[in-house]
Amino acid sequence: MVWHELAPIAPAYMEIANSPWLWLSTVPVVLAVLLQATLFLRRAWNDGREMGLSEEKLKTGFKTGLISAIGPSVAVLAGMLALIATVGGPVAWMRLTVIGSVAFELPAAELGVSQFGYSLGDEGITETAYATAVWSMTLGGTGWLLVSAFGTRHMETFRTKISNGNEKLLPVISAAAMLGAFAYFLSGEVTAGTPETGSVAVGGLAMLALLHLADSRDIQWIREWSLGIAMFVGLLAGVAVQVTVGGWW
């Protein structure tokens, strides 16, 4: 095996995935996000003052928003590494700045490449399979945008209608659907090999331990970092299994 640290050994699509063109293509939508934030901020500031909120309170709100975003953003950045490694920098940045979270974008990308029988991280993923992942993340994310664009003003009516039905069953059903979907992703990884299975199991156990710790001591930053930490512990477990027992299946 060639062992040049600087040689481009990454899959071919990675060159495209990190190209300046793709960085450029993410700029318009990120500007749309910033535009909305600026419009809403200006309006809230003016109307807020008219409503009798002091300049001081508004400044406090703004500063608290700035400062509180730093910790979670670093945590998101850690989680972003998984996306950078699989779909490249620009798409990872755009997907996590607009709409998404790692918990949606990774599975969506996986469903994209799986149309060609690949799994994220496989060698030889084609450019077409990569493009399919980009399409499935993009189209999948628009669901939330469309619901929020058309639905927000009717939310109150929606809510009362739904709670007339079975409001307690609803969270159970949506949690079950999510569990079914992620069980599918897990079984794909578990059947892929022993190191992957180790990563799944240790990542899951680490998450349980972290959330337990965060709940029992009520420590918010652990909750924010839980996915990032669990991810790295799971990664190390995968490497450990790979270099020790190797692959049993």
Add this chain to the structure above:
Amino acid sequence: MAKGQSKQVSKSQSADGSDVYEEQFIPYVNKWGRLTNLLAVALSLGPAVTLLVVFDILPPSSAIIGAFAAVAVTFGWAWVIEPLSYYPVLGIPGTYMAFLSGNISNLRLPCAAAAQEAADVETGTPQASIISTVAIAASIFVNTAMLGIGAFALVSVFQALPELWRNALESYLVPAVFGAIFAQFGRDYPKVAGIGFGIALSMTLLLELGFLAFLPSYPLYAVIIVSVFGTTLIARWMWYNDMISPPDEDDE
């Protein structure tokens, strides 16, 4: 300094304050929120279109439809349930902003809550909604900048890594994330998690051993559909038979 004073002002004007909120602020937010979110739908196609126009890469439409259908089966619930369930906390402006910028539970909600706490406004009031709008806007500026710079830097770090580690990042981060998210959801409903995993693993093995070959094209969709709907139906049945209950009832 003017703390007592400002409190008094906001109280004495609260009636007319909510007028401003209902008659000026909310209509403005509804108009521009819808417009910007729809604009983002169009602009989010940027990378996909660039792949097509600059690099001439377009997946066959069957692959795009297949992938989209799989995503819809998996996350279609969340498209509706998440806005509905976060709406009471986020309010109207927060719902537009949070669903445009993402990272809601781990970033937007904590920022909005912390700001309301720091500015000492009562949750659920128009004043609280204004403060959370300001705070969410601030959080968007921070995380757009930090993630942009971070992503750019991480790409170079990633490319400079020795192959063992780069390979590990490519191969083992994804399963670790999936395991962690499954554990996070499964914590509230461990029985459902066990059943779901049983169904999904059996279906995956059936697929890999070729027992699903009687179905048209590559029958991955069958695995997803049976996993999602099978788990949902069993959970529903268990709920009606009092075998599971929502987590908040167990706690207290």
